[in-house]
Amino acid sequence: MNAPVAHPLLHHWPVMTRDALPLALWSAAEIAAACRGAASHDFQASGVEMDSRDVKPGDVFVALKGEAMDGHRFIDAAFAKGAVAAIVDRPVEYPHVLVSDTTQALHDLAHAARDRAVEAVRIAITGSVGKTGMKEAIFACLDRASRGAAHRSVRSYNNHVGVPLSLARLPARAKFGVFEMGMNHSGEIAPLAAHARPHVALITTIAPAHIENLGSLEAIADEKAQIFTGLVPGGVAIIPADSEWADRMIGHARACGAKIVTFGRAKGADVRLLDAIPAPGGGSLVTADLGDRRICYTIAEPGEHWIVNSLGVMAAVRAAGGDLASAGLALAEMGGLKGRGARHTLSVPGGTALLIDESYNANPASMRATLKALAATPATRRLAVLGAMKELGDFSDAFHRQLAEPIIEAGVTHVILVGPEMGALAEELGKVGSASLGKAPGFAHCEGPAEAIAALGQFGLTQGDAVLVKGSNSVGLGRLVSHFTDKAHSQG
Known part of the structure; x- marks a missing residue:
């Protein structure tokens, strides 16, 4: 050998x-x-x-x-x-x-683990939306190809403590390490990238998450692009071609001497979507152009956002030297994560209902994406429990108010709004309802998860319903998910 x-x-x-x-x-x-x-x-x-x-x-x-x-x-x-x-x-x-x-000892242990795992290709992931889901997808693809020799951050261990801890757990003979990196303020990504020293660095997308602290989307793009500063010489920067800030991020990557790979729908993307059609079970059958070849694969995760996510996953797998055929099989088998798309079947009068658990995180972009996915979900009624989006600062009222349109477009019949920040959306839905002669959904505005549980009980769930639960983690909608899923399990 x-x-x-x-x-x-x-x-x-x-x-x-x-x-x-x-x-x-x-x-x-x-x-x-x-x-x-x-x-x-x-x-x-x-x-x-x-x-x-x-x-x-x-x-x-x-x-x-x-x-x-x-x-x-x-x-x-x-x-x-x-x-x-x-x-x-x-x-x-x-x-x-x-x-x-x-x-300091944790940092030292992290660096020692990184340096002794001489065969491990390290992949770092950041972005406003989709970090954890894409991290798990890339890990699943590489773990399947390497027969269990891949490692990744668990949960959302993506901060100044979680990244060193995840590195410290890297086995000496691992073949791949996949690490998630997040931030709330400027100056937080570069130190994380310096810990990991990735061979491949991926930005999922740029959206107004944490805009309260960063001030603008340009500043968010600039901060996310600091992940490229940690790349090893000759490392690969993977950038979303469809982003308004793609050229800005490409400029950062070039300044770091990175090889650049783009992905998305945009003409000229290095990993470009050619076609996507619905697949049995709610996922998609995707055809993509990688420049020197075309690949076709199935993704189990529903939603248009996962179609583009899968392109970034394939770009990362290829850059890391992984096997694309194994990656396609892994994507076909991958289910939703707790709090990030897990789907639960609930026993209700007359049959079953679907609960979609997106309770871990929310920002304007992810709210729109999951509401669009809800719209594509077969259901007799579509309901939504939406928690407040945090860290939006002076933009908060405007971003919450703007959710009225995607809620109506998704065909949501009943919506429960949770948290004081949702007052602006409640006001907007009230205005739309008065002007649209019943096209707006019925809604309730609740203070917290306990009241939301009661409100959803009053709306009632019946055969064929689909209910989306999404909000920032601090709102606590995971309690609502646990209430209804635990109840369903006890009845089953």
């Missing part, structure tokens, strides 16, 4: 089975060396965790210190859950590695 070449983008790595990956992620000596610390005992750790509530047997617990919380307070809880050791800045009675600063 040939030895791995120096540039991973130009090489298809030999297949590695999951069984070949070591069970021990870190030894005490390796952690001590990486973090410039001292180990009290010899141990083998199979994982790394920073939240004592999430510790699993075999984990090393990193006792991080924040402004309001000190992880050292939870040492006992971590070991009660099965931790084998802790990384601490003061001696404790349990096996530990003593360091001067636990946050």
Whole structure:
């Protein structure tokens, strides 16, 4: 077998089975060396965790210190859950590695994991919409092709703590690592990219998420494009060709010396949509032009936004040296994520209803995309529970008010609005209802999820209904989803 070449983008790595990956992620000596610390005992750790509530047997617990919380307070809880050791800045009675600063130790461990995984192609993902979904899709594609030798950020671990933690969990013999990166303020993306040093960096799209803090879409595009500053020499920047800010992002990528790949519907996109038709089960059959070849594949996820998302996924898989045929199979099998498109069948009078869980996040672009997907969902009635969109600042009322049109276009018959920011939309729907002689949906405006649960109960769900639940995570609509899905499970 040939030895791995120096540039991973130009090489298809030999297949590695999951069984070949070591069970021990870190030894005490390796952690001590990486973090410039001292180990009290010899141990083998199979994982790394920073939240004592999430510790699993075999984990090393990193006792991080924040402004309001000190992880050292939870040492006992971590070991009660099965931790084998802790990384601490003061001696404790349990096996530990003593360091001067636990946050710096996490960064050091992340960099050590990155540097020792010499065969791993690292892919970084950011964008205003679709980061987690596309991260999971790229991971599924690469994991299938490498037979379990891919790694990715779990949940939405995409900030100044989550990215180093995800890197620290990267197995030494992994073939791929997929890392999500998010931001709320300017200056947050570049440090994350510096941690990961990706070979491939993808921007999903630019939309007015966090515009309260950034001030404009141009500033959002500029901040997202800082992901390219972390690229290794010769790395690939993947950019949405359909974005109004594509040229702006391309300029940033060129300044970083990146190879540029664009994707989308736009003429001239390197990965370009040729055709998409509905597929059985609600997904799409996609035909795309990759320049030197055409590919046809099925995506299980419904909605036009996922058609374009899949092009970005294919661009990333190809840039990383993954197998496109395996990627197509993975996309055909991929289902919705909790809070991000998971679909639940509810038992209701007369039969079943569909609940679409998009409760984890919301901004103007994703609201419009999911309402459009709801419109394409076969249903006798379409209902929506929509939570407030956060971090829109002075633009908040205007962006909420503008949702009236896509709600009506989606054929929504009943809508429940949750949160004070939704007052502007409630007012707009009231005006539309007065002027349209009944074309606007019936609606209720609620303070929080408890009232929304009651309101949806009053509207009632019947055979053939489809209900979309979407809002910013802080609104708490996950409670509503749990209420109705747990109820359906208990009845089943």
